[in-house]
Amino acid sequence: MSAREPSIGAAYGLAVLRTRDVEYEVDGVVMVGYLAIDDSSTVPVGGRRPGVLLSHEGGGMDGNVRSRTERLAASGYVAFALDYFGGGRQPPFEEAQARLRVLLDDPDGIRRLGRAGLEVLTAQEEVDADRLAAIGFCFGGTMSLELARDRAPLRVVVGFHPGLNSARPDDSANITASVLMCCGADDPIIPVESRRAFEEEMRSAGVADWRLELYGGVGHSFTNPSIDARGWPGFAYDERADRRSWQSMLDLFRERLDPT
Amino acid sequence: MSAREPSIGAAYGLAVLRTRDVEYEVDGVVMVGYLAIDDSSTVPVGGRRPGVLLSHEGGGMDGNVRSRTERLAASGYVAFALDYFGGGRQPPFEEAQARLRVLLDDPDGIRRLGRAGLEVLTAQEEVDADRLAAIGFCFGGTMSLELARDRAPLRVVVGFHPGLNSARPDDSANITASVLMCCGADDPIIPVESRRAFEEEMRSAGVADWRLELYGGVGHSFTNPSIDARGWPGFAYDERADRRSWQSMLDLFRERLDPT
Numbered sequence: 426m427s428a429r430e431p432s433i434g435a436a437y438g439l440a441v442l443r444t445r446d447v448e449y450e451v452d453g454v455v456m457v458g459y460l461a462i463d464d465s466s467t468v469p470v471g472g473r474r475p476g477v478l479l480s481h482e483g484g485g486m487d488g489n490v491r492s493r494t495e496r497l498a499a500s501g502y503v504a505f506a507l508d509y510f511g512g513g514r515q516p517p518f519e520e521a522q523a524r525l526r527v528l529l530d531d532p533d534g535i536r537r538l539g540r541a542g543l544e545v546l547t548a549q550e551e552v553d554a555d556r557l558a559a560i561g562f563c564f565g566g567t568m569s570l571e572l573a574r575d576r577a578p579l580r581v582v583v584g585f586h587p588g589l590n591s592a593r594p595d596d597s598a599n600i601t602a603s604v605l606m607c608c609g610a611d612d613p614i615i616p617v618e619s620r621r622a623f624e625e626e627m628r629s630a631g632v633a634d635w636r637l638e639l640y641g642g643v644g645h646s647f648t649n650p651s652i653d654a655r656g657w658p659g660f661a662y663d664e665r666a667d668r669r670s671w672q673s674m675l676d677l678f679r680e681r682l683d684p685t
Numbered sequence: 686m687s688a689r690e691p692s693i694g695a696a697y698g699l700a701v702l703r704t705r706d707v708e709y710e711v712d713g714v715v716m717v718g719y720l721a722i723d724d725s726s727t728v729p730v731g732g733r734r735p736g737v738l739l740s741h742e743g744g745g746m747d748g749n750v751r752s753r754t755e756r757l758a759a760s761g762y763v764a765f766a767l768d769y770f771g772g773g774r775q776p777p778f779e780e781a782q783a784r785l786r787v788l789l790d791d792p793d794g795i796r797r798l799g800r801a802g803l804e805v806l807t808a809q810e811e812v813d814a815d816r817l818a819a820i821g822f823c824f825g826g827t828m829s830l831e832l833a834r835d836r837a838p839l840r841v842v843v844g845f846h847p848g849l850n851s852a853r854p855d856d857s858a859n860i861t862a863s864v865l866m867c868c869g870a871d872d873p874i875i876p877v878e879s880r881r882a883f884e885e886e887m888r889s890a891g892v893a894d895w896r897l898e899l900y901g902g903v904g905h906s907f908t909n910p911s912i913d914a915r916g917w918p919g920f921a922y923d924e925r926a927d928r929r930s931w932q933s934m935l936d937l938f939r940e941r942l943d944p945t
Contacts, residue, residue, distance in 0.1 A: 604901075610884060617881060624870055624877070627901050634925070635901035641864075641887050641894065665894070672936060676929075 440499035441465040446513060447505070451541040452534070457513025458542060459491050459506040461498035462551055473553035475682035476546045478572075479506040480539070480565025482649060483525050485515035489649050490562065500675065502682070503552045507542025509568065525564055532571055532592045539572040556580060556682045558602075560674065562648055563614070564588055566606070573600045580681045581605070583674045585648045586612055589623035597630035603681050604635035607670035609643030613659035638673060640666040700759035701725040706773060707765070711801040712794070717773025718802060719751050719766040721758035722811055733813035735942035736806045738832075739766040740799070740825025742909060743785050745775035749909050750822065760935065762942075763812045767802025769828065785824055792831055792852045799832040816840060816942045818862075820934065822908055823874070824848055826866070833860045840941045841865070843934045845908045846872055849883035857890035863941050864895035867930035869903030873919035898933060900926040 440463040447458045477497050481490040490506045497504035510516050510524060528535050539559070547554045558581035559569035566587020573582045574596035582602045586609060591597070606623070608615050620637065627635045640663070646652040647663035648670070700723040707718045737757050741750040750766045757764035770776050770784060788795055799819070807814045818841035821829035826847020833842045834856035842862045846869060851857070866883070868875050880897065887895045900923070906912040907923035908930070 610888065617884070621877060621881075624899070624901075628870065632901060636929075637899040637901075639884070639897040639899065641884075641892060641896060669896075669936075673933075676932060 439465065442495055442498050444495065444498075447545055449541060449545050451509075451538055454511040456508040456511055456538075456541070457486070458508045458545055459486065459494050459513070460545070460549070461494045461504045462549070463498045463501065474501060474503050474551055475556035475558065475678070476549070476552040476554070477502045477504045477678075478539075478543055478546050478557070478559040478569070479504060480509065480542070480559070480561035480568040481506060482563040482565060482646065483521060484518075484563075485510050485521060486513045487515055487649075487651070489651065490565075500678075502558075502678070503546065503549055505542065505546040505549070507538070507545070509538045509542075509565075528564070529567075529588075530592060532574075532596075535568055535571045536575045539568045540575070540577065543572065543577060554578070558583065558678060558682060560584070561587060563646065567591075570600075570604070573602045573604070575599070581677055583607070583677065585670055586615065586645050589615060589619050590626075594622075594626045595630070597626050597632060600630065600632045600635075602634075603677060604632060605673060605677050606635075606637045607666070607673065608637060608639055609645060609647050609663070609666065610639050610641045611643060611659065612645040612647075614645045638670065640669070699725065702755055702758050704755065704758075707805055709801060709805050711769075711798055714771040716768040716771055716798075716801070717746070718768045718805055719746065719754050719773070720805070720809070721754045721764045722809070723758045723761065734761060734763050734811055735816035735818065735938070736809070736812040736814070737762045737764045737938075738799075738803055738806050738817070738819040738829070739764060740769065740802070740819070740821035740828040741766060742823040742825060742906065743781060744778075744823075745770050745781060746773045747775055747909075747911070749911065750825075760938075762818075762938070763806065763809050765802065765806040765809070767798070767805070769798045769802075769825075788824070789827075789848075790852060792834075792856075795828055795831045796835045799828045800835070800837065803832065803837060814838070818843065818938060818942060821845070821847060823906065827851075830860075830864070833862045833864070835859070841937055843867070843937065845930055846875065846905050849875060849879050850886075854882075854886045855890070857886050857892060860890065860892045860895075862894075863937060864892060865933060865937050866895075866897045867926070867933065868897060868899055869905060869907050869923070869926065870899050870901045871903060871919065872905040872907075874905045898930065900929070 444461045494504040494506045560583040561569035566584025579602040583605045643666045644659045644661045647666045704721045754764040754766045819829035820843040826844025839862040844866045903926045904921045907926045
């Protein structure tokens with residue numbers, strides 16, 4: 426268990442972050458997500474803030490996704506990182522891989538996990554449920570897309586080195602969110618065939634607003650500063666792609682969520 | 686001839702633009718480019734500003750590229766739109782197409798045209814020749830890339846619905862600039878095969894920093910508000926893609942040219 430005590434007042438630039446772990450249950454498993462809200466934000470009278478749902482990498486809930494949850498809160502969003510393994514932890518490699526293999530063939534299961542996280546987010550009194558985004562990393566990107574395919578009321582979906590393809594590609598006709606996918610050109614998990622299939626899927630489905638940013642010389646997990654220690658071929662942190670893709674996401678949030 | 690008198694003090698937000706047509710000769714043809722500098726910019730003592738070279742669409746020098754030249758000047762750059770047809774004009778359609786067909790097989794000719802424009806830009810006393818970018822639209826994107834393939838001292842190359850491919854793809858090994866290509870997914874001039882060939886070219890050449898942004902549902906000439914009047918299938922202005930790609934360019938300029 427990596428569940429932590431509620432913390433109030435964590436310093437984050439000029440923000441005053443209130444963060445806490447949130448337990449919730451999906452299919453009998455206790456999930457432990459991570460919520461962050463900036464108490465220094467000036468919210469208009471009667472107003473609420475846009476909410477951002479984060480879905481972690483295939484390795485599980487880690488410091489990286491928690492840190493990004495806090496960064497989003499400091500940027501004026503209510504941010505909640507869901508947990509799709511249970512316990513808010515990083516399972517042993519084989520366990521995580523086995524779970525992902527099952528999920529990849531179970532879009533309903535993916536959608537239940539995503540929906541449960543979204544419910545935690547929208548249950549927060551500070552959230553404006555009409556201004557929601559879902560972002561995700563690796564398999565978390567798949568989960569974010571799957572939510573949009575499932576008609577979740579999202580304005581924005583962003584994937585970082587995301588799994589692009591679905592067991593139910595036709596459901597992409599349901600996507601109304603602005604879609605931004607950020608991919609490394611040398612990512613072995615998202616080969617050119619996968620990107621091309623995604624492009625065809627978006628076109629066939631008539632998705633009104635989708636974009637794919639392709640970063641040259643960049644591999645999988647480019648947003649994860651800890652990934653290099655694994656030594657996996659084709660996986661590498663890339664500070665430049667990390668920074669640029671995050672900026673593209675913030676630009677899109679400004680355009681579609683208008684937090685300020 | 687669309688050459689215009691020098692103008693001083695054109696209002697552009699808070700900028701005070703000084704603009705003028707510049708005549709220069711390439712291969713015996715008199716070109717008429719368009720230069721814009723903001724006289725209100727605060728330039729550090731002894732300091733100079735980054736320079737941006739613009740290359741127009743395959744239709745010729747038009748109000749759109751002139752307007753963008755002024756916008757870049759208002760953003761703090763010395764901006765020069767080169768002319769590659771002669772006379773700073775929009776030739777009749779058949780004449781322009783015939784000229785482009787010749788140029789596509791003549792990378793040396795493209796490079797001479799680009800180099801001549803770059804010389805006009807760097808000859809301006811306000812320009813810091815160590816901080817240069819080349820941007821281009823349609824065939825102008827091809828020209829900007831070709832300059833980088835020719836070892837022109839560029840820090841940034843940006844193409845908007847650009848021709849991506851070269852008669853000398855191996856020369857991409859010379860590219861040291863940060864490359865950003867902005868493409869519509871439904872652009873009939875840049876089909877998926879062309880994008881894929883470009884990706885392979887960049888990879889094989891070992892270009893250190895390249896990126897391709899792919900906009901769903903977007904066709905050719907998406908930056909040209911006048912294009913819809915032509916009624917050409919697959920050609921369409923797209924305000925959203927125009928705005929986003931321009932922002933991506935400015936972000937990259939900030940990163941690599943640091944004008945402020």
